Amino acid sequence: MRLAYFFALGLAVSAASKxxxxxxxxxxxxxxxxxxxxxxxxxWLVMLTAASLAAASTVCGMCWSVSEDLPTNQTIAVTxxxxxxxxxxxxxxxxxxxxxxxxxxxxxxx
Numbered sequence: 001m002r003l004a005y006f007f008a009l010g011l012a013v014s015a016a017s018k019x020x021x022x023x024x025x026x027x028x029x030x031x032x033x034x035x036x037x038x039x040x041x042x043x044w045l046v047m048l049t050a051a052s053l054a055a056a057s058t059v060c061g062m063c064w065s066v067s068e069d070l071p072t073n074q075t076i077a078v079t080x081x082x083x084x085x086x087x088x089x090x091x092x093x094x095x096x097x098x099x100x101x102x103x104x105x106x107x108x109x110x
Contacts, residue, residue: 024073027080035087057083
């Protein structure tokens, strides 16, 4: 069963690479799902977030592509990577603010 799954996954990736290009397939399979675990730890929510990030970056990339007359595949890839970076920057800001708050609380107690 596992072999059949990986065979079907390989066929889907190779077909998608021919149609959309390797860079776009990489963004859909790696970049969007890579940002999702930063936002949540529950598996079902990570899967939903990854799909939502990919769909949102596709819509934003296509709108940007149409409005500026840019190549669609590359624009979608850039918006996906920008979303990935934005998620990490927001999470780092949240962690640094939390550290400051916890330090202030520990100084008040001590």
